[in-house]
Amino acid sequence: MTRIAIVGAGPAGLSLAYFLKGSRKVEATVYESMPEPGLKPCAWGLITGIENIIPIPNETIISEIRGFRIYLDNKLVFDIRTDNKLGYIIDKPLFLKRLSQEVNVEFNSKVVKKDDKYYINDKSLDHDKVIFATGHYSVSKSMSIPAIQYITDYEIDKEVVEFYFYSGFLGYAWVFPDREGSKIGIGGYAEVPELKERLKQILKGRIRTFHGARVTDYGVIEDRLDGNYTGEALGTVYAITGEGIRPSIISSKILADSILNRKDFKKEFKKSKLYWSLNWHAKIIKMTKENDPGTARLSKALLNNDPQLILKFAIGEFNRVDLIKIFGRSLI
Known part of the structure; x- marks a missing residue:
């Protein structure tokens, strides 16, 4: 049996362990340095269809999205409402907590590399393979952009998300429903002070929390297609939209299938629609910047x-x- 250590209990790491569980060929354990999962801030959006490969417990769903509004320079351009479910706003920490209960996870377990060997809390890591699902933390800063977000008590239609684009600014702002109030954020090619200034135009309600994180925008990192990386650490974030949860889960499904069927991950991933579409998003961002x-x-x-x-x-x-x-x- 192959013993696999998965570093990082985010969507990519936990879903990889979930897809591998029950196999007689593999024993997977997730190691997370933090005391609980889901601490990286994000808008918690998840496009419909992902529930076909991994369960989305009802209690983790904040709302079902059936419409969206798009603004350009704060003028409404599109106001689309459908009868179809376009996606979900999930409680990401709760979703990851539920997922962690399905697999082997050790929290407060920091993995470090010393002299070509891996250690967990200074004890030798005795596994056959180590896979990194460490998100943007293991990606060069040049491959990511800043994003900030406020949690406020501003009430928005729970079935609608809003996107704000601005002339001369490569990036966008958003207003997503939360359990109580909204997530109002922005990400793009600017420094944090400029992002904060732009966000003042749409910031509403009483601020409860402010946080930020970097988001990978590079596209797939080719030299990490060796089966030792998955999720955002591999570059599986749509560069134009910043969507990362769903593509990270899909990348882990491809990796798990490759491991279980003894196939070459690089070949399997490059054949996928995910690889192609991620790289087109990144290519368009690069062409726009140039x-x-x-x-x-x-x-x-x-x-x-x-x-x-x-x-x-x-x-x-x-x-x-x-x-x-x-x-x-x-x-x-």
């Missing part, structure tokens, strides 16, 4: 198209024809 610093072309492309098409692009369910429709033939 050729469209004012974001005029990007804003026009995203806001002058069918919102359903833009939704497909945002969640990574697009194809080459969709890219041509949105960005034109010159892009590809």
Whole structure:
């Protein structure tokens, strides 16, 4: 039996252990340096469909999203309401806590490397394989951007999320429903003081909490496709939207299947729709920074198209024809 140590009890690490559990071939243990999971701040959005590969307990669902509003320079551009469930706002700490109860996890267990050997709280780590699901903490700062968020008591429609784009700014702000009030945040290519200044325009309600974190925007980190990384540590975050929970879980499903079926992870991952769509998001960000610093072309492309098409692009369910429709033939 192969003994696997998974470092990090976030969505990627815990889901990897979940997908591996029950196998006679593998024994997986998750090691987390913090006393509990889910401490990294984020908006807790999760696109529908992920429940087909991992359970989303009802008690972890804050609300079901059925609509979205998009603003450009604080002017409403789209106000879409559907009868279909587009996704969820989940209680991420509770979701991860429930997931951790399904697998082997050791909290307050810090893994470090010394002289090509791994140690847990200064004791030798006796495993056959170590997989890192350590998120942006193990990614170069040049591969990530800052994001900040306020938790306020401002009440928003629980079935609607709001996105705010700004001319000359590569990034966006958001207002997502919370159990009581809203999460109001922003992320992008700017320093934190500028992000705070921009967010003042939409900040509403009494502030309960302020926090921030960096978000990977690089795309897939090719030299980490060796089966020793998963989730955000591998670069599985959609660069334009910042969505990371769902793609991290999907990356762990591909890695788990590769381990259990003794297949080459790099080959399997590169064949996936996830790899292709993540890298297109990153490529468009890179092209925008180089050729469209004012974001005029990007804003026009995203806001002058069918919102359903833009939704497909945002969640990574697009194809080459969709890219041509949105960005034109010159892009590809």
